[in-house]
Amino acid sequence: MTDRLKQLAFQVGGTSPAPHPFDPLTTTEIDTAVSIVRKEHGPLNFNAVTLWEPRKEEMMAWLADPERAPRPLRAADVVAIAPGGKVYDGVVDLKAQKIVEWKHTPNVQPLITMEDLQEVEHVVRKDPKVIEQCGILGIPKEEMHKVYCDPWTIGYDERFGSGVRLQQALMYYRPHVDDSQYTYPLDFCPIFNAETKQIIHIDIPNVRRPISRAPPNNYHPASVEAEGGFRTDIKPIHITQPDGVSFNINGRTIDWQNWGIHVGFNYREGIVLNNITFNDKGVVRPVFYRLSLAEMVVPYGNPEHPHQRKHAFDLGEYGGGYMTNSLSLGCDCKGAIHYMDAAFVNRAGASTVVKNAICIHEEDAGILFKHTDFRDESVIVTRGRKLIISHIFTAANYEYCVYWIFHQDGTIQLDIKLTGILNTYAMNPGEDTHGWGTEVYPGVNAHNHQHLFCMRIDANVDGPNNTVFQVDAVRGEGAVGSPENPYGNAFYAKKTKFTTPRQAMSDYDGSTSRTWDIANTNKLNEYSKRPVSYKLVSREVPPLLPKEGSLVWKRAGFARHAVHVTKYSDDQIHPAGRHVPQTSGEPSVGIPQWIEQAGETCSIDNTDIVLWHTFGLTHFPAPEDYPIMPAEPMTVLLRPRHFFKRNPVLDVPPSYARTPSQVAAGKDVCACKKNDGSSVLV
Amino acid sequence: MTDRLKQLAFQVGGTSPAPHPFDPLTTTEIDTAVSIVRKEHGPLNFNAVTLWEPRKEEMMAWLADPERAPRPLRAADVVAIAPGGKVYDGVVDLKAQKIVEWKHTPNVQPLITMEDLQEVEHVVRKDPKVIEQCGILGIPKEEMHKVYCDPWTIGYDERFGSGVRLQQALMYYRPHVDDSQYTYPLDFCPIFNAETKQIIHIDIPNVRRPISRAPPNNYHPASVEAEGGFRTDIKPIHITQPDGVSFNINGRTIDWQNWGIHVGFNYREGIVLNNITFNDKGVVRPVFYRLSLAEMVVPYGNPEHPHQRKHAFDLGEYGGGYMTNSLSLGCDCKGAIHYMDAAFVNRAGASTVVKNAICIHEEDAGILFKHTDFRDESVIVTRGRKLIISHIFTAANYEYCVYWIFHQDGTIQLDIKLTGILNTYAMNPGEDTHGWGTEVYPGVNAHNHQHLFCMRIDANVDGPNNTVFQVDAVRGEGAVGSPENPYGNAFYAKKTKFTTPRQAMSDYDGSTSRTWDIANTNKLNEYSKRPVSYKLVSREVPPLLPKEGSLVWKRAGFARHAVHVTKYSDDQIHPAGRHVPQTSGEPSVGIPQWIEQAGETCSIDNTDIVLWHTFGLTHFPAPEDYPIMPAEPMTVLLRPRHFFKRNPVLDVPPSYARTPSQVAAGKDVCACKKNDGSSVLV
Ligand SMILES: [Co+2]
Ligand SMILES: [Co+2]
Known part of the structure; x- marks a missing residue:
């Protein structure tokens, strides 16, 4: 029965084909989970209802033999907040239709949902103390509807701790509803209590900065028209695939150019790729069990209070899935596109859907390989193709475009484009930024910041037992003129095996072009006699600039090193912890804690391991980035090395x-x- | 009169419109120069006849006022070799039709042309000592037509010095004429005297390596068909521009999306981009006077004799222009393409043409910018376009694809893709590579190597007087908890001004995400009050791995540092010297010499400067790279920072x-x- 027939049968007969164990929960499953929880626990606000991922051991057995192995438990992972603020974590067995785990988790704050964000602005506009502060800056109270705020979680503020659910309101003003508010930042910062829906405090700077009187700085079409109009000299480029795409999709499993990929999605990481395999001349070889962007942090570099609180963990504190954009043909993607929707729960417990959350399409990839023999101009030139699985999420002012790119030659590339709008703060005319930011427009101070992403690489290179090596390009021993290095030209790849998680905490080293190999030491390449491996090649790897012992350093433990390696554990998905808002970093949760707990004797040699890679960039704003930023790309590569016997794209x-x-x-x-x-x- | 009409007028009337001073010499001009030289100096072999580039001072005056300023001298730069081997450098005034400079240059060797390369194989096959060596390895003398060689310049060999023009023949064997020879490297290396056309020496290793008996490892269609055939699951992607391209070309000057670019080409650097300007809302602002890939070196890391001689300067020793491919629609480029030819001289003094040497085309560039307001889903999404000016050259086994990419937002990107075939050496079964190479196929040792490119950036950022700053992302002063850094999150861009060439010798530092600003300190951005600038962003910047004092270090002085800055001089174009083959590096010519000569007092602050950037990658081969290598890309960016008042692509x-x-x-x-x-x- 074809997939389409199966679906029709379901629609007619009313029985659903069993979802693939990696599939995200359907709206029906979300509704089921909610109703089971509601029945037992009464009124709750739902924060997340998402796939409780299959335990790896069960899942590996099922993947190896889906016909006979038992189907892994299908369950929902639930986070709910009871009236009064108690946080509950639970697991609901969707087949047995019962709660298998339910516990109150004290002193944590689950992430801030879009609904949580949306309500702050209304409260802020009506708060008398906020109105008073606006008045001080020159905004009359009749104009409070022109006051806006981007609500962020408070991050962590030692004055308020973790017990009360708080947001900080970054304040702005719009002369006209269509004006960009980022041109008119306000200098004070109200603190919002999400439980009582009240402003409980306002941070007010010593030096006040009245509202800017500079003209608006907009990017919308009417403003472009008013300033001379759009350019008219761009001729169309049409990209078409008259015979359709080159991939097949079975449920959520894509089959393309020897790759097999299951495409998942959750509220937090957005796209999750599972069970990535490569069909190597008929042998389906596992490569990665699971790939995702698991966390990120955007620390700002202005030391003045309360800017230290600006260090958003966009995935753990807001959810890259929750913030994802609905994509539209011809706007976000071009060519023949396959879309997938994303299903979530809302606060009230109803399932919701973002249409076209994931875009899947092919692109021409230029020359794949070429060679000409200079003797006779005998030649071969072959063009490549790539498959791109992407989503885009909006984190308040910023946009992150995430592209998982598969190449025919076995390379996996993660591209992230940054666009959207700079976070801005008020400055007075002539005020010194002290180098902590840039005046990108009169009265607009865009602070220095970093975008640091944590990629979770759950490796499965020819099997689950893998080993990570640090690889440095180094000079050979022996002085110039010595017998072992007579001409001084010797160099080689120095490989350092990581045997424990503590030893594996490693930083980038540009001076040795450092890379990391994820190797299967049980299988040697037939020709090179070196372990089959995938190499992590990443060149945008700034260190975490907040200092050791600083608030950000404590909270974003995953960002202290470019690479961490841990032994696989089903519960270790979130590098900065399961519940990120208002963590103090004392102790640091997530990766540092796991490594601490694993101890000195934990072995990561030839076992099931996860590599956590933190990369990104340091952004010193410039006027070019304003009022909206031309996309800036970053790239990480996972390249097969000694994995194939020869170039796998000769055919x-x-x-x-x-x-x-x-x-x-x-x-x-x-x-x-x-x-x-x-x-x-x- | 339109361009087309002008051209017709020329074709009909026989009078040529005066070439743009930056235009490469036409075939007519080459022929003219040769006949003038011949008349005066008799029989000569021509090595190069290329544009003697206009002196910058004259050229700047002409660019400022082409109607009234005197036209810069139009001249040919000539390199010729007299029978007996004497090398002559000359300049021929093409208007006055006379030689204005002619000198014998002792003890240098001009680059090796394709014709020089082609003749070695024939000599090698007939040489009795080579035949003898082939016999030792198992090749009977009836099979000498199956013996091939890639002739390289000797580089430098202390036993033979610089006085005699020499090539080393890297030896291979083909069982069948269509088999890849790189699977059958021979272990000895004949030395060819280009003057006498004789093999003057053979380097023979102590350990002999008989010819491999492994089956061929081919990539040509017949071999793919024999191994199961081509994959059939790639559906076509059509890229079309029904209304044509978005650029205008006037002569060789391109006008595209506010960019103005003159596209030149020479035998050595290949593409040369001149007078790059950006029309900023009606004001044509200069950005770069000249950009090119000026030199490269590919040192191999095997210390055993004579592999130290494998360190090709592909541009200075062979010529990226001479080795350039003729490109064909749909094979090397896709979409609506504009091609330009390249004209050279051959040894006999006749002009020759490579058709379609340069490809100019547009591509869709994905999302240019996007932002969604989370409150109401008001949104803007704009797609970008890029212009790509490319050529591809074949350096014996390797292919280099060079892409100069212009973005609408003012960014210039240089992409280089490496493809082609690994240089290989013979190894015995079970032989230890000692880590200096990889057995990519039985009997095939691919040695470690680096590809280091030197990009010449002749800056003109809002005028000729520019200053270079090294920019490091560093942590703020003050311990965590101190008054100046209470939360430890402070960081900023530390800028170090380069005032002398000696101080400007700087290396990459990944730990500070180091970049370099080319700034015009005479013009401040109206908003940020920082100098208008272009930032060099380059992350693939390995150090030169051959040690200080080594042969390569001495010869490739340009590669000792990621950045050198010199005061502009008309004569300083070639980073490793004008004549590169057989330089000893004692003294080191090119950049180190210029910096030495400039002395301690030379100022590069606020003057006409050139930035030389060496970047590239270190290549440890793997079986995936064989028998032909999937293209591996590298990127360098030049990004406007504080150059524009705002995002220049809003329209x-x-x-x-x-x-x-x-x-x-x-x-x-x-x-x-x-x-x-x-x-x-x-
Ligand atoms: Co940024
Ligand atoms: Co290489």
Whole structure:
């Protein structure tokens, strides 16, 4: 029965085909989970209802033999907040229709949902003390509807601790509803109690900064038209796939150019890729069990109070899935697109859907390989293709575009584009930024900041037992002129095996072009006799600039090193902890805690391991980034090394090829007439 | 008169419009120069006849006022070798039709041309000592037609010095003419005298390595067909521009999306971009006077003799222009393409042309910027476009694809893709590579190597007087808890001004995400009050791994540091010297020499400067790279920072935009129906 038939059968007969164990919960499953919890625990606000991921051991058994192995438990992972603020974590068995785990978790704050964010502005506008502060800055109380705020979790403020659920309101003003508010930041910061819906405190700076009187700085079409209009010299580029896409999708499993990939999605990490395999001439070889962007932190570098609180953990504190954009053909993506929706729970416990949350499409990838023999101009040139699985999320002012890119040659590339709008703060005319920020427009101070992402790499390179090596390009021993290095040109790849999580805490070293190999030491490449491996190649790897012992350093323990390696554990998904808002960092939760707990004797040699890679960039704003920022890209690569016996893309049809004997015979075998990269030789 | 008409007029009337002073020499000009030289100096072999570039002072005056300023001298730069080997450097005034400079240059060797390369193999096959060596390895003399060699310049060999023009022949064997020879490297290395056309020496290793008996490892279509055939699951992607391209070309000057770029080309650097300007709302602002890839070196890391000689300077020793590929629509490039040819001289003094040497085309560049307001889903999303000026050259086994990419936002990106075939050496079964190489196939040792490129950046950021700053992302002063850094989160961009060439010799520092600003300190950004600048962002910056004092270190002085800055001089174009083959490095020519000569007192502060940037990668081969290597890309960015007052691409028509007031009014203003990124709002 084809997939389409199965679906029709379901629609007609009313029985659903069992979801793949990695599939996100359906709206039906979310509704089921909520109703089971409600029945037992009464009124609750739901924070998250998401797939309780299958335990790896069960799942590996099922993947190995889906016909006979028992199906892993299908369950919902639930976070709920009771009236009064008590936080509950639970697991609901969706088959047995019962709660299998339910516990009150004290002193934590689950992430802030879009609904949580949306309510702050209304409260802020009506608060008398906020109105008073606006008045001081020059905003009359009749204009309070022109006052806006971006509510952030408070992060952590030692004055208020973790017990009360708080948000900080970054304040702005819009002369007109369509004006960009980031041109008019206000200098004070109300603190919102999410339980009582009240402003409980306002942080007011010593130096006041009246509202800017600079003209608006907008990017919307009417303002562009008013300033001279749009450019008219861009001719269209059409990208079409008349025969459709080159991939097949079965449920959420994609089959493309030897890759097999299950595409999941959750409220937190957004896209989750599972069970990534590569069909190597008929042998389906596992590569990664699970890949995701698991956490991030955006520390700002202005030391003045209360800017230290600006260090958003956009995934753990807000959810990259919850903030995801609905994508539309021709706007966010081009060509033949396959979309997937995303299902969530809302506060009231109803399931909701973001249409077109995930975009899946192909792109031409330019030259895949080429060589010309200089003797006779015998030549081969072959074009590549790539598969891109993407989503975009809006974190208040910023946009993060996340592209998981699969290449035909076995390379996996994670690209992130930063766009959107700078976070801004008020400054007075002539005020010194002291180098902590940039005046990107009169009265607008954009603070220095970093965007640090944590990629979770649950490796499965030819099997679950893997080992990580740090690889440094270093000079050979021996002085110039010595017998072992007579001409001084010796260099090699120095490999350091990581045997314990403590030893594996490692930083980037640009001076050795440092990379990390995820190797399966049980399998050697037949030719090179080196372990089959995937190499992490990442060059945008700034250190965490907040100092050791600082608030950010304590809270964002995952960002202290470019690479951490841990032994796999089902419960270790979130690098900064399961509940991130208002963690103090004392003790630091997530990765540092796991490593501490694992102890000196924990072995990560030839076992099931997870590599956590923190990368990103340090952003010193400039006027070019304002009022909206041209996208800035970053790239991380996972490259097969000693994994294949030879170049795995030799069977991609070349655009053009002729051999020496064909040249000698005067044959022209150009096959590029179709101009589509997929032509067969003539 | 339009350009087309001008050209017709020329074709009909026989009078040529005066070439732009930056234009490469035409075939007619090359022929003219040769005939003038011949008349005076008799029989010569021509090594290069190329544009003698206009002196900058004259050229700047002409660019400022082309109608009234005198036209810079149009001249040919000539390198010729007289019978007997004497090398002559000369300059021919093409207007006055006379030689203005002619000198014998002792003890240098001009680069090796394709013709020089082609003749070695024939000599090698007939040399009795080579035949003898082949016999020792198991190749009978009847099979000498199956013996091949890649001739390289000797680089430098202390036994032979610089006086005699020499090549080393890297030896291979092909069982069948269509087999890849790199699977059958031979272990000895003949030395060829280019003057006498004789093998003057053979380097023979102590340990002999008989010819491999492994089966061929090929990538040509017949071999793919024999191994199971081509994959058939790639559906076509069509990329079309029905209304043509968005750029105009006047002669060789391109006008695209506010950019103005003159596209030159020479035998050595390949593409040369001159007079790069950006039209900033009607004001044409200079950005770069000249950009090129000026030199490169590929040192190999095996310390055993004679592998130290493998460190090709592909541009200075062979010429990236001479080795350039003729590109074909649909094979090397896709979409609407504009090509330019390249004209050279051959040894006999005749002009030659490589058709379609340069490819100029546009590509969709994905999301240019996007922002969604989380309150109401008011949104803007705009797609970007890029212009790509590319060429590809074949350096014996390797291919280098060079892409100069212009972005609408003022960013210039240099991408280089490496593909082609690994240089290989023979190894015996079970032989230890000692970590200096990888057995990529039985009997095939691919040695470790680096690809280091030197980008010449002749800056003109809002005028010729520029200053370079090293920029490091560093932590603020003060311990965590101190009054100046209470929360320990302070960080800033530390800028170090380079005032002398000696001080400016600087290395990459990944731990500070080091960048370099090319600034015009005479012009401050109106908003940020910082100098207008272009920032060099480069993350693939390995150090030169051959040790200080080594042969490569001495010869490739430019590669000792990631950045050198020199005061502009008309004669300083070639980082490793004008004539690179057989330089000893004693003294080191090119950049180190210029810096030495400039002395301690030379100022590079607020003057006409050139920044030389060496970047690249260290390549430890793996079986995936063989028998032909999937393209591996590298990127360098030049980004405007504080150069524009605001985001310069706001007037690019969005794909989709709706403002808060439009959302409130329920208006749907999607403009993405055309799916081409250029739609106008509806
Ligand atoms: Co940023
Ligand atoms: Co290489």
